[in-house]
Each structure stands twice: as C-alpha cells, then as structure tokens.
Amino acid sequence: MSIVVGVAPGHVSEGAINLGVLLARSYGRELVVAAINSAAWPPSESAVDSEYQRFLVEQAEEALDAVRPLVPADVTARFLVHGASSARRGLLEVSESEGAMRLVVGSAGNAAAGEIGLGSVSTGLLQGADLPVAIAPMGYVAPEGARLSRVTAAYSGTDSSVELVLGAAAIAAEAGAGFRIASFHTRPRSFVSANISLRAEDEVLAEWERLIRERTAGILDQIEGFRDLPASLETAVGSGDGWGSALRSIPWQESEVLVVGSSSLGPLARISLGSHAAKIVRSSPVPVVMVPRRASEEYAARADAKHGTDPRGFPRIEEARTRTPRPGLLDWTRSRDFG
Template identity: 35%
Template sequence: MTVVAGIGPDGRGAGAVHLAGRIAASTRQDLLLCCVVPDAWGRASATSGADADWRRHLEAVAAEAIAEARTVPPPEVRVDAVVRTARSVPRELVAQAERAEATMLVVGSAGDARMGHIALGSVSTWLLHRSSLPVVIAPRSFWSEPTDRLERLVLAIDSDDGAQAALDSTTLLARHAGVGVALATFGVRRLPAFPDGGGRRADDAVYDVWREGIDALHDRAAALVEAAGVQVTDRFVVVADSWRGAVDKVHWREGDLLVMTSSREGPVRRIFLGSNAPRIMGQVPVPVITLPRR
C-alpha cells in the first residue's frame, strides 16, 4: 500500500510531505513523492527553444525539491519519487496515484491560509470535486517530527447516509494506524430574537428534535465502529452561532485527523463537497481527509 504526496517544483508542499510521512509511518505504508511540472503551453514534446529551456530548469528545480523532501519522512518509511510534466497538475497527481494503487493522495494548503489552518487552492479544489481517491489536506506550515504518529481519527457525521458511507473506510484506517475514532457533529444555531420569545421557543423545539436524532445517529455509528474492533474514544455534538465557534469547542489533539465524507449529491466514487464541509474545513486546526462517495 502506498501514500502519495504531491509537491510543487519549487518545494511548495512541504507540509504535505510531513503529513504523508506521518500517515505512512502510522499505517506501515510506502510513500511516493510526486512532483508535477506545469506545462502551460501544452508542448511537452518540444525539445528545443525557450519553452524547453524553461521546462528543463523547472525539472532540475523539481529534482532538488524531491531530494530535499526525501529527508523528511521517518526513516522506516520506504520512499520513492517521480517528476512529471503535465498541463493539469491535479489530473496528473490522480493519474500517478492510481498508477501506484495508492490508498490516498496528500496535498498542502493554499498559501493564503491562516497559519496552522486549511485554505483550498486551485489544485486542492479540483481534487475535492473530482478525485476518485481519498484526499488529505495538510494545514499551512504543517510539521511532523519523525517520531510523530496519528493519534485519533475524528469522523464528522450528520446523517445515516454519510455515516454508513464513511464507517468502513474510517475503521479500516483506524485499525491500520492502531488508533481510536471520535464521532463529531458540528452545527450552527443562530437564535431568533423576537420580543415575545415565540421564535426562541419554536427554535428550541426544532433543536431538541435534531439533537435527539443526532444522539441516536451517534449510538448507531458507535456500535458499528466498536463491532469493527475499533474503540470509540469520544463523542462530540458541538453547536455555536458560527462554524468557527463550533469547531473551537472541540479539544483537538496534535495527532488528530478529521475525516469528512462527500455530499450525497455528488457522483458515486468521486469526492464532492457539500456547502458546509469547506466552512468546517477552513476552521479546524488539524489535517482533513475527505472520502469519495461510495
């Protein structure tokens, strides 16, 4: 089994290498470093001229980035590397990952993300709408020591459909990593402020019904996780007046990996984020893995 980490020819994506190395060491997988040199003009067959000279320069820089990246993963992880030239960087990353029969594809966050948080760039956005493989995104400036390992998977669920689709993959990853699973549901609740209090009372009734359904969902999911031989370490139902407020109520661990599922509206065997997933993803201080819809 192989984890693929995508890095840029200029060395961008170091966080992805650190995270991929941690995951590979935790799950006893190999690591493939994949650097794609963009070919904006679609002339990969050109062997002379200014465009070819520039491409050779980028390939040389990419080779240096790969050499440096090889020093990052824990020493017990077997590391291979490829450098490719392609018009579409994310499409080539997926092609290389599929060729390697990878279990997941790890990429870094956009450069404008808050330190320690995630922001989607052009590559990660493409992957999170079209990839057939699980995609892991490292927060900006993510760093991992050679001895660091995954400590807990936090599975975000809000419906039976989403939970059932993710449980098999989550418990399999948890068993390979030797970690437990926490169940988490995030919600935003903005209370109406009507003078007579009627709106608040109506909202309380709706919230109570929703909370009962979520608690029952967690009971069912916990039973399935434990039946698969994985410990349920925590159960969170966190609600605030903003996504950031809800996320901040969770006691995150340094070795956490948040597991998110694709929207039920997306195509089968592809990742397709719903409207809330990017909002949660942008607030959490830990890496995120998104699973394709099954």
C-alpha cells in the first residue's frame, strides 16, 4: 500500500507533498507523487493534437521536478505522469492501481495561508473517492523528520460515527500516534430566532456536552481493549460562535490530523459533503482526512481485529454499537443550523 499525492502544473503543491511525506513516514509506506496529463478532448492523430499532448506532458513533468526536492531521503518515493480525461479521474485511477491507503491533495489556490480551500478537483475527489482523502491547508509544513503525533476523530454521536472513531484509533495505533475524540458545537441560530434566553441555551448545550462526554468515555473503554493501543487517549469538546472558533477552542499539535466521516451517504456510498462536514473541513487548523462509507467499514474491520482476542473481553463493534445510548437531545441539537 502507498500514499498517493496529486500535484498539478501551475498550482501550489508544497502543502500536499509535506503532508504526504508525514503520512508516508508515519506508516512506513512508499510515497507516489502523481501529475495528471489531462486534455479537454480525446487525443487524435493530428499533428496539432500530438504537439498539444507533448506540451501537457512537459508541464506535468515540470510540476514533478518542482516538488522532488521536498521529499527527504528517508522517504521512498516514485514520481509519475498519468494520462486521464480529467485530474479527478486520473488521481482515482492512480490510487487504485497503486493500492493507495490515502490520497493526498492540496487546498484550492484561493485559500488563505493555513486554511483549507475546496476547489472543483478536491470537491470532485471527495464525492467520488472510495478511499480516505487527505487535504492539506495552504502552505502546510510539518516539522523536519516529523511523524504523526496525534489523530483526532470528529465524533457526532451517531452509530456510524462510533465505527469511524474506533477505526481511526486503530489507525493511530499503527502509526504509534496519540488519539483524541473531539466533538464540536456552535450556538444554534434557532435559539436566537426563538428568543430563547441565554440561560436556557446554556442548559441545552451543557446537557449536549454531558451526553457527548458520557458516550466518548464508553468508546475510550472499548479502545483500551485493543491489543495495540495509541500512544495516548484523550477527549475534547470545542465550542464557539462559529465553526472556526469552535475548532480553535481546543489545542492542536503541529503534526496532527483531523479525521472526519461522511455526513450523508449518496447512492454509491461515497463521500458527500453535507453542510456541517464542509464547514468543519474549511475551518480545520490542521490537515483533514475525509473518510467515505466504504473506508469507514474498513476502519471498523481493523478495530474488530484488534478487539477479537483481547483477554479483557471487550465487545466487538457489532455488539458495542447496540449498547450506544439512543439519540435524544444530542440529535435534537444536531438537527438545528449550527452556523
């Protein structure tokens, strides 16, 4: 398995390469840096089309040459040009042929430094991928020689979110990284429009946090039954007037990533960016790994494997999921517009 990083002519790709290097080093995987040679129409035998194809290939090779110096000697890397009808399709094809465990891309060019911007290519990848897609903030740089220090999994309180969290903990353990479960909330606009007092609003949000912490404590108990444990286990709840302030209300480490699951499922069970997921991705102060449903199931399988023969007898995911408290106030607050 490998880590595939997509670069493109004329785009700033340093952040994506730096994130790819971090992941490849942390998981001991080969780094595959791919530039896609895409044309607006199928190539023909004419001299004009052949010349244009050579021009596109040269641009792709120049994009690869520009990022080669960013890959340190301790990371094994290959660089390739792949022809496809579009950048999105090409990157998915390379990921499949290389058996990638992650596809890494950078932010759209209009993103500010330190922020994540979703352009047409990254949005298309998130909607069409069947493997986790990691997005680097604009200008992302990890410390020299760094490995993943911590994986934070966003927890929404749903059964599918439990699967994602348990699987992400298993992935963190494989990298020798710490692990944190984090939930976020903003002050619902509906409270203001309904003239609900601040005291009543605080009571509702306090109850929401109590339920979240109760459920995450149960999940941590399950993770402690893994044969291979993450380097550390933590929980956090972030709050603020908007998603940006909510995510930044908790501390983040330099070599950390945030894992976010699909907020809604399309007919192909791939990533669909709902309003909350999109806002969390754009507001994250660290790289984000978006996990589609199929990859979530693979994460769950990894966690099940780590539960299976543990002498302490912790339940497998299927059993644990039935023990998750039924939705109540948690889902009522989550159904509102949180900014």
